[in-house]
Amino acid sequence: MASIGSVAWSSVGKKVITGITGLALMGFVTVHLIGNLTLFIGPDAFNDYAHFLESMLHGWFIYAFEVVLLAIFLFHMIAAITVAWTDKRKARSEGYKYSRDAGGKSRKTFASKSMIYTGILLIFFVIAHIWLFKFGDHEVYTKHDTVVKNLYKTVVTTFKGVGFTAFTVLVMVLLGLHLRHGFWSAFQSLGWTNDRYLPILTKIAWFYGVILAIGFIAIPVYMYLFGDPNLAPGGH
Numbered sequence: 142m143a144s145i146g147s148v149a150w151s152s153v154g155k156k157v158i159t160g161i162t163g164l165a166l167m168g169f170v171t172v173h174l175i176g177n178l179t180l181f182i183g184p185d186a187f188n189d190y191a192h193f194l195e196s197m198l199h200g201w202f203i204y205a206f207e208v209v210l211l212a213i214f215l216f217h218m219i220a221a222i223t224v225a226w227t228d229k230r231k232a233r234s235e236g237y238k239y240s241r242d243a244g245g246k247s248r249k250t251f252a253s254k255s256m257i258y259t260g261i262l263l264i265f266f267v268i269a270h271i272w273l274f275k276f277g278d279h280e281v282y283t284k285h286d287t288v289v290k291n292l293y294k295t296v297v298t299t300f301k302g303v304g305f306t307a308f309t310v311l312v313m314v315l316l317g318l319h320l321r322h323g324f325w326s327a328f329q330s331l332g333w334t335n336d337r338y339l340p341i342l343t344k345i346a347w348f349y350g351v352i353l354a355i356g357f358i359a360i361p362v363y364m365y366l367f368g369d370p371n372l373a374p375g376g377h
Contacts, residue, residue, distance in 0.1 A: 152227060155220040160330030162217035163323050167349075169210060170320070174356045181363065184293035184374040191292045214267075218260065225257050256322055259315040266312045273299055282374060289374075297368035300361045309361045317354025321346050 176194075179186040195203050273295070280291040300306045324346035328334045334342055 152224070155224050156330040158216055158220040159224060160327040162213045162220070163327040163330075165213050166217060167320060167324065167327070170316075170353065174353060177360055178356070180293065180296060180360055184291065184372055187293045187296070188289050188291060188374055192287075192289045195290075218264065221260060222257065255315075256319060259319040262312060262315060263319065266309075284374065291374065293372070293374065294370050296360075297364050297370040297372075300364035300368060301370065303365070306361045306365045310358050313354050313357040313361075316357065317350040319350075320353055321350030324349050 176190055177187075179190045197203065198205075274292065277295060279295050281288050282291055283289070300309070325334070325339065325342040328342055329339070
């Protein structure tokens with residue numbers, strides 16, 4: 142009998158892992174965007190939101206969540222890369238043997254063909270994002286006898302730089318492409334769709350990718366044009 146590890150790391154198992162972890166990451170990205178939209182309300186709303194997350198369960202929640210998220214991210218990345226590499230080698234091997242039309246309408250798009258490359262670029266962006274907004278120096282202030290990080294000022298100051306803002310906009314466009322393909326592909330990898338429902342799912346995926354990309358792009362653009370790093374939170 143095959144072990145659980147060998148089954149999980151088989152060709153089918155890795156596709157299932159990619160699908161499950163992909164859906165988990167899409168859930169995180171969606172919630173992350175919703176939380177970040179508090180930036181449009183003002184410094185108090187965003188700083189209170191960030192402080193709430195950091196102080197849950199006496200600060201242990203955020204660490205536990207980050208460990209789980211990192212594990213999901215690593216499993217998704219490793220499984221996706223090995224699946225892509227295996228498929229590429231298989232296609233190359235079969236291509237040497239014979240050449241024929243696979244039949245049917247190809248679902249390959251720029252989004253699907255660039256998944257690995259957009260994924261790698263997203264990795265570098267995530268590292269830069271964490272470095273700036275988690276481990277960078279943050280101004281603090283006291284609110285109701287509680288020390289709160291002024292992350293709003295950090296965000297606005299960061300996006301006042303045209304270079305990082307332009308890079309963020311580019312990456313968010315690529316994130317939209319990644320999500321567009323990843324959304325319906327995850328359902329397909331898990332066997333939760335068929336040829337009848339796949340066209341509907343691809344339309345939902347397109348809408349989801351566009352909405353998430355627009356939401357994330359709106360933040361750096363708005364902060365670059367209208368954000369005020371000197372806007373003091375209430376209770377300072």
